[in-house]
Amino acid sequence: MGRKRATATHLDHRTGLQTNLVGDGELSRAKAVALVLHGGKETSESPVASRQLAVLRMVPLARHLVAVGAERGLAVWRLRFRYRGWNSEAAHPMEDLDWAIRQLRLRHGRAPIVIVGHSMGGRAALRGAGADGVTGVVGLAPWVPEGEPCEQLIGRRVLVVHGVRDRITSAARSREFVTSIRPIAEEAIYVGMRNCGHAMLQRTQVWNRLTSDFVLHAALGQALRAPLAQALAVGDVLV
Numbered sequence: 001m002g003r004k005r006a007t008a009t010h011l012d013h014r015t016g017l018q019t020n021l022v023g024d025g026e027l028s029r030a031k032a033v034a035l036v037l038h039g040g041k042e043t044s045e046s047p048v049a050s051r052q053l054a055v056l057r058m059v060p061l062a063r064h065l066v067a068v069g070a071e072r073g074l075a076v077w078r079l080r081f082r083y084r085g086w087n088s089e090a091a092h093p094m095e096d097l098d099w100a101i102r103q104l105r106l107r108h109g110r111a112p113i114v115i116v117g118h119s120m121g122g123r124a125a126l127r128g129a130g131a132d133g134v135t136g137v138v139g140l141a142p143w144v145p146e147g148e149p150c151e152q153l154i155g156r157r158v159l160v161v162h163g164v165r166d167r168i169t170s171a172a173r174s175r176e177f178v179t180s181i182r183p184i185a186e187e188a189i190y191v192g193m194r195n196c197g198h199a200m201l202q203r204t205q206v207w208n209r210l211t212s213d214f215v216l217h218a219a220l221g222q223a224l225r226a227p228l229a230q231a232l233a234v235g236d237v238l239v
Helices: 059-072 093-108 120-130 171-181 202-219 227-234
Strands: 007-012 018-025 033-037 073-080 115-119 134-141 157-163 187-193
Touching: 007 093, 018 059, 018 093, 033 059, 033 093, 033 120, 033 202, 059 073, 059 202, 073 093, 073 202, 093 115, 093 120, 093 171, 115 120, 115 202, 120 134, 134 202, 157 171, 157 202, 171 187, 171 227, 187 227, 202 227
Parallel strands: 033 073, 033 115, 115 134, 134 157, 157 187
Antiparallel strands: 007 018, 018 073
């Protein structure tokens, strides 16, 4: 008999737009939680649809996390934002992320949370790391503008993975950001991905394995494997 999935929805009565959570994995007795965030655009007030590529891109990653983590007690939730864009000072994804973390707290109590985000979702994950109960963040090809705050990452475990051929977001900027937070983060690891662009379409299994290894480490204390163990010991790595 298969696992039952769970959903939660928040309706924004001002706009009629919805924020959605879909959960899988160990939902009844979770020891830890992975919260997966999709990407978007710098500016757009168009609503997010479930069949958009930015949303669909995260489905195989979430399934991989369930496959390797459910038996260890990992609950995996995917968040769908209301708006496709970050939208400047409005920072719409952060409102949705705040709501999602409150929902996870209600359902899973004090289980540690690791936020995993791609592109715009990576920016939201990094910025949301200061929320109560968040122990780690994985930024996949994250959008990290100059001047992005970092104090919320004090004491957190952080992994950033970025394709060196990315033409949408900057791998160099991601590496600089990781370097800048090393004095304050519990751990800060940067992994550059050879022959990879922004959409994580090349070497998908490597993206997935790096993410799941770090999630299980940051949430459940599993020892890091190569190349993450090497990166933690010597600094940035290129794989």
